[in-house]
Amino acid sequence: MEKPSDMENPLADTTGAYALPESGEVVIDSPAERAKIRILQRDSGEHSGYSGISAENVTVIYRNGNIGLENANFEVPVASICALVGVNGSGKSTLFKALMGFEHLSQGSVTILGQAAGKSLAKNHVAYVPQNEEVDWNFPVLVEDVVMMGRYGHMGFLRRPSRTDHQKVDEALRRVNMQHYRARQIGELSGGQKKRVFLARAIAQEACAILLDEPFTGVDVQSEDAIIELLRELRATGHVILVSTHNLGSVPQFCDQVILINRTVLDYGETESVFTRENLQRAFGGSLRLHVLGGDELHEDDDARRVTVITDDERPVVIYDEDHNSKSKQDPGKASEPGGSNLP
Amino acid sequence: MNWLLEPLGFEFMQQALIIGLLVSIPAATMSCLLVLKGWSLMGDAVSHAVLPGIVIAFLLGIPAAIGAFVAGLFCAIATGFLDQNSRLKEDTVMGVVFSGMFALGLILFNYVHTNLHLDEILFGNILGVSWQDVLETGTVTALVLTIFLIRSRDIMLFAFDPQQARIIGINTRFLHYLLLVMLSMVIVASMKAVGIILVIAVLIAPGAIAFLLTDRFDQMLLIAILIALFCTFTGVILSYHLNSATAPTIVVLMSLAFIVAFLFAPKRGVLKQKSKNIAIDMK
Numbered sequence: 311m312e313k314p315s316d317m318e319n320p321l322a323d324t325t326g327a328y329a330l331p332e333s334g335e336v337v338i339d340s341p342a343e344r345a346k347i348r349i350l351q352r353d354s355g356e357h358s359g360y361s362g363i364s365a366e367n368v369t370v371i372y373r374n375g376n377i378g379l380e381n382a383n384f385e386v387p388v389a390s391i392c393a394l395v396g397v398n399g400s401g402k403s404t405l406f407k408a409l410m411g412f413e414h415l416s417q418g419s420v421t422i423l424g425q426a427a428g429k430s431l432a433k434n435h436v437a438y439v440p441q442n443e444e445v446d447w448n449f450p451v452l453v454e455d456v457v458m459m460g461r462y463g464h465m466g467f468l469r470r471p472s473r474t475d476h477q478k479v480d481e482a483l484r485r486v487n488m489q490h491y492r493a494r495q496i497g498e499l500s501g502g503q504k505k506r507v508f509l510a511r512a513i514a515q516e517a518c519a520i521l522l523d524e525p526f527t528g529v530d531v532q533s534e535d536a537i538i539e540l541l542r543e544l545r546a547t548g549h550v551i552l553v554s555t556h557n558l559g560s561v562p563q564f565c566d567q568v569i570l571i572n573r574t575v576l577d578y579g580e581t582e583s584v585f586t587r588e589n590l591q592r593a594f595g596g597s598l599r600l601h602v603l604g605g606d607e608l609h610e611d612d613d614a615r616r617v618t619v620i621t622d623d624e625r626p627v628v629i630y631d632e633d634h635n636s637k638s639k640q641d642p643g644k645a646s647e648p649g650g651s652n653l654p
Numbered sequence: 655m656n657w658l659l660e661p662l663g664f665e666f667m668q669q670a671l672i673i674g675l676l677v678s679i680p681a682a683t684m685s686c687l688l689v690l691k692g693w694s695l696m697g698d699a700v701s702h703a704v705l706p707g708i709v710i711a712f713l714l715g716i717p718a719a720i721g722a723f724v725a726g727l728f729c730a731i732a733t734g735f736l737d738q739n740s741r742l743k744e745d746t747v748m749g750v751v752f753s754g755m756f757a758l759g760l761i762l763f764n765y766v767h768t769n770l771h772l773d774e775i776l777f778g779n780i781l782g783v784s785w786q787d788v789l790e791t792g793t794v795t796a797l798v799l800t801i802f803l804i805r806s807r808d809i810m811l812f813a814f815d816p817q818q819a820r821i822i823g824i825n826t827r828f829l830h831y832l833l834l835v836m837l838s839m840v841i842v843a844s845m846k847a848v849g850i851i852l853v854i855a856v857l858i859a860p861g862a863i864a865f866l867l868t869d870r871f872d873q874m875l876l877i878a879i880l881i882a883l884f885c886t887f888t889g890v891i892l893s894y895h896l897n898s899a900t901a902p903t904i905v906v907l908m909s910l911a912f913i914v915a916f917l918f919a920p921k922r923g924v925l926k927q928k929s930k931n932i933a934i935d936m937k
């Protein structure tokens with residue numbers, strides 16, 4: 311039944327098989343699955359051009375007539391991390407809702423791994439890591455219960471977890487390094503740990519596409535790095551990850567793709583070509599803090615290169631104007647002192 | 655021992671005890687949902703809104719339970735509709751809808767001369783139930799409990815993270831209305847035993863107590879049911895000896911249990927937290 315979609319898209323059904331490549335504990339049940347893994351290993355290395363998430367002419371109009379998103383077009387390949395960048399109210403959450411099939415599209419279509427969003431087959435393909443404010447942290451569930459929720463879509467009518475389900479939960483917990491917290495009530499965790507639990511749920515769900523809505527708010531730099539490392543691992547195993555963030559400084563650090571959004575998609579594609587000063591100014595207009603520091607302000611010698619510091623509200627992006635080819639670089643660990651200490 | 659057995663020598667006490675226990679099981683089950691989903695006011699609203707339904711059912715010559723059920727459900731659905739189509743918050747809308755329906759019920763009640771007694775509807779008459787009532791309540795109990803237990807994982811997910819529920823393909827809209835139907839059924843079934851004023855107590859207290867005592871949903875369900883059964887049993891027996899009104903006795907016991915849990919709960923109790931603070935201060 312699912313054969314045809316497998317043919318055009320080998321990623322579609324093998325999400326489980328390529329979990330945990332490094333730990334050597336992957337449970338491979340069948341030769342067919344092994345073959346799929348091989349296809350995957352071959353393809354994911356070269357980014358193979360399979361479309362991970364794509365939107366075509368998407369328009370979302372809310373009930374009250376507000377236009378959340380208009381004529382949005384983009385495409386994100388599999389095995390990539392894509393940043394979704396835009397001002398408040400630019401339609402980031404709206405786009406997520408459209409991808410999850412929650413919001414009726416007035417026009418256009420969204421596909422996830424070749425399947426229309428919201429269709430039953432596509433359902434388990436999308437995992438969503440909610441913003442911290444959306445979760446009731448007093449709810450009587452333990453960490454492992456939350457991760458198990460990712461498995462519900464794989465269970466039968468009564469939602470009785472099988473041995474595989476328990477294994478996947480263990481695996482996911484180990485992967486985010488939260489196995490020692492499994493019996494904690496979810497409210498009794500730090501901000502970064504909470505995020506990791508929901509990431510584990512996404513991993514256990516074996517979704518190919520993972521959507522994270524502002525995962526770095528209320529998370530310290532160390533946890534942020536841990537989460538980023540995890541996202542990189544997920545990318546390496548063929549997932550497509552969409553992250554909305556105001557944390558511009560970390561975008562070049564871990565995202566290979568960027569979508570710039572302001573009620574419509576302004577630009578999308580590889581970070582180097584899209585995440586430029588001109589584009590950011592276009593996306594943010596006046597609401598961006600932009601400091602250009604010319605060489606003469608910084609030091610005495612006659613080096614005329616400039617440093618550009620752009621900040622939305624959190625970690626700034628610093629663009630060093632080296633030999634005037636405007637190469638974008640990441641600034642390691644400057645989150646705590648925006649601006650000042652980036653100077654040479 | 656005799657203290658326990660003596661009241662049960664009377665048939666009306668047997669009936670009161672059985673119907674009380676039968677009601678407390680689905681009420682406690684639903685209370686977990688109400689507490690976690692923040693639907694407490696919904697319980698209150700639906701229970702008040704059944705009044706006009708009862709009077710109209712009398713006029714039409716159909717069973718009061720059916721009229722009550724329809725009116726209760728109408729209130730829940732009307733609230734949802736108004737909430738989605740206006741800027742007002744849900745609790746505001748609910749307050750307007752249910753108080754309006756309750757007032758309408760009171761007016762109708764005075765106009766129409768029924769053989770019903772208002773205080774029986776408001777406060778229940780657990781000592782005056784028939785075996786027929788016991789049977790009907792038992793049916794509702796079985797139905798609600800079965801649905802809840804079969805779907806308990808989905809219900810938990812729906813309460814905890816409705817977005818995830820939708821993502822994995824649960825029809826949350828259907829589940830929402832199913833739960834409202836179940837809530838209305840439980841309220842109507844509890845009417846005889848506790849009346850529409852106090853039903854909210856049995857629909858919240860067990861879940862609230864259990865919430866303080868555990869960190870897991872399944873345990874919360876179990877604890878809520880056990881506490882409700884215990885309070886109902888003790889309340890019925892105690893009311894015989896104290897010659898007090900039965901339903902209020904049950905509710906008072908539940909409130910006491912809540913206070914005890916509030917103070918002494920192993921992890922979330924106030925005293926426990928105080929003593930932790932003191933221990934930290936001493937260090």
Ligand SMILES: Nc1ncnc2c1ncn2[C@@H]1O[C@H](COP(=O)(O)OP(=O)(O)OP(=O)(O)O)[C@@H](O)[C@H]1O
Nearest residue numbers: 372374376377378397398399400401402403404405
């Ligand atoms: N439920 C809704 N009903 C009506 N309009 C809405 C609704 N949700 C969002 N909008 C409108 O749609 C536009 C896009 O909002 P959206 O929430 O997608 O922005 P966002 O990019 O997520 O912003 P933020 O950075 O603040 O999270 C906004 O103008 C907003 O006013």
Ligand SMILES: [Mg+2]
Nearest residue numbers: 402403404523
């Ligand atoms: Mg948003």
